Amino acid sequence: MYSKVNLRMYLPSDEELLERFELPEEQVLYSALPKDVLAEAIQDNCRYAVVITYEEIPAGFFILHEGPDIGEFTANPDAMLLRSFSIDYRYQGQGIAKMAMVQLPEFMKSRFPGRTEVVLAVNKRNKAAQAVYLAAGFQDKGRLIEGPIGPQHIYHLALD
Secondary structure, eight states: OOOSEEEEEOOGGGHHHHHTOOOOHHHHTTSOOHHHHHHHHHHOTTEEEEEEEETTEEEEEEEEEOSGGGTTTOOOTTEEEEEEEEEOGGGTTSSHHHHHHHHHHHHHHHHSTTOOEEEEEEETTOHHHHHHHHHTTOEEEEEEEEETTEEEEEEEEEOO
16 A cells, blocks of 8 residues: 655755755754754765655655664664654654654565664653654663753664
């Protein structure tokens, strides 16, 4: 069945639209704008830029990160860290974030076979993001780490 929301790897042709992403100030506290993290993701072999499309138009973005730098978040060598998740403000409120996260396990199996888990850190005060991740199947196993602006829950999504 065709879905209006899809996940795919970043393409250079996405850059212009990603540069124009908008987030309200209170959301920029919790996530990075694509324009602020894209160059690093493109240059780092351990980071993969992923675009969330809505009706084929880039509406969201995140990075999947692997390797030794994610050890603070998980001891699982077969895990990937999801970071810098955002939905362009003009597309928020339509369920795009949840639909994207529900598709994540299949996306991971097709693009990153052998991975057993996705982990992410979500700020303790970011209730909206917590609700999306939990509704999409992520689990809070009770671990908190200190983040740049306060405590962060570590959420886990098993890929079996």
